[in-house]
Amino acid sequence: MIFHVVKKELQETLRDGRFKISAAIVFVLLVVSLILTFNQYQYNNAQYIEAQKNERSLWEEQGEKNPHSAAHYGSYVFKPKSPLSLIDQGVEKYTGISIFLEAHNRNEAQFSNASDQTALSRFGELTPSFILLYILPLILILIGYDAYTKELEKGTFAILKSQGISNTKLLFGKWLSVLIPIVTITTLLFLFGGLILSNTSDIGVFNWEALGVLYIVYLIYYLILTNIVLFISLVTKKSGVALVSSLVFWVLACFITPKIASNIADSKYPYPTNQEFSKRVAEDRKKGLDGHNPWSEEAKKLEEEVLRKYNVDSVHKLPFNYSAYRMQKGEEYQAKVYAKHYSWLDEQAQKQENVYKSTSMISPFLPTRFLSMVISRTDYQSHRDFSEKAETYRVKTQEFLNGLTEKNSRYGERYVASANAWKKLPKFEYTPPPFSQILNSNTPMMLILIVWFAVTGAVLFFINKNH
């Protein structure tokens, strides 16, 4: 029975000129978006590999130099592209791809793709996630909005019901027939994407498991939308009303709710401006030790402590270079100041995210959007993880450089490190958190999505039973 309903519904859908045209357009768009994103990905990845190599050789080939000059010379670290950014680019375009590491300062990531582009890029890009999140739901609406209303309008409902088919079987058949075209397109896209990623070298840490979970997230999203579209078709009597209602839901779920969510999050937990943030950091830095200023109160206090500890009356008599020691202590204090302010920023971001997550209960788009970025590792948290690991590396680099001067010279001497010294600094290797950790920390979002499916499914089943 269900097979016959599915077969007939699909026959009708496939013979519908509107569906043929729109499905063909969507399929072409998907392929084009995948190719465009892949080309961009390959270009960025090649640039990343080359820049990383060049940057390291620039660092290693500095020649003989004072380590603190090398610390100010600095170096760049580059954020590797996540393989699944092929599907969802998330916030990557806006967060910047490189961080300049130098003495005393923690810098934000810079050189985002968006900053290099024209104002036109603000209109959005054709990416697979855009099509998966916004366009495929439209096709789903186009297929399913009149699933029940057409039976009433064409007068086929009476003869259909006189054949003795149960409401549940009819619903299940219609449900499957709405889903099958969407799932087919999605499956093809993910398979195609997976094949590209698994057959391309220098692609980073790609695993089918993450792609599979991302695929499941989108499938649940479509299951929820199918429930909602069929529910609307079931409770309305006219196809026109069903179509408009479904489109209104689409606009509310995909455009209005995310805007409302981000506005609420922003107004409740505002982010400081760059200037404001820098001012706060500068104020705190002033309160503590500055490695370059030996006359400050904090520097005097440190000097006294060290002299007392080593039981000497002059820094000249210390078994290490006190200037480098002070520089390192200054670095440590500044790192603490940055850690304090950045952790406050993280808290704000976390609070904003929590607001965003709580609004996920009013639109299935939100948890899907969120999970899609998280699994693709293109969300803000992934960026922060990279930023934090870069900062840890910066602190260790300063420790290494100050240590060179501290151990190899005495106070008042100008130390010049050998040309080989720079190679001893370990390379920056960014390892993103394991996928299982990402999945575990986002279980609530997954549950929200499942609750959406369960609730919409239960409502649809109940309404259908009493229809």
Added chain:
Amino acid sequence: MIITRDLTKKYGDFTALNKLNLKVNEGEIFCLLGANGAGKSTTINLLLNFIAPSSGKAFINGLNVTDNARETKAFLTYIPENLMLYPTLTAIENLDYFLGIGGKNFSKKELEFFLHEAGLQQEAFHKRVQFFSKGMRQKVGIALAIAKDANVLLLDEPTSGLDPKSSNEFGELLLKMKKNGVAILMATHDIFRAKEIGTHIGIMKQGQLKYNFSCNDKSLQEIENLYLETMSLKDNLL
């Protein structure tokens, strides 16, 4: 066999059908006449279990339609006044679909045979039904009854709007089914067709079966007089 016992349907204070007692045996065509709103379609909807009775019972082949809604549908075919099919599907595909959802599967040859038996021209078998006339669509309905081997046929004004030739062809199909032992209940306004093909005629008025007689017992003129009597303005206003 169709049986109703004191079958009643009320909508608030309004009684759409009042204690209808009816019996249609195998090989009989019972024609229900009556003005619009007399209760003909309500009777059919109750037999199809599309609506629940307020009181009384209806049986198809001995099974109570309320308790055995799905089982009774396996024995019957329903052809409404304007049988609508899925326009983008062919006649064969429509037939295959309706039979399939009723749990019956047939080969393409068998489906073609049923359509042929129902009198549909062969060249129409594989054509989309969007351009079919009402008569052609009714034939697909009859093919459905043949294929289901239905022993109960419920028809709701099936000949209204048909041209005389199609109406005549449809009448002949019903006679053929009657010969095959099908119990047919037909709601109609067509007194001439009822007299011609019916075995029994019932005339309804304001939800009640006013007259129930064998077609052989009354002339066409007498039937017409009784029908017009039930349609009198005075009575209808009461």
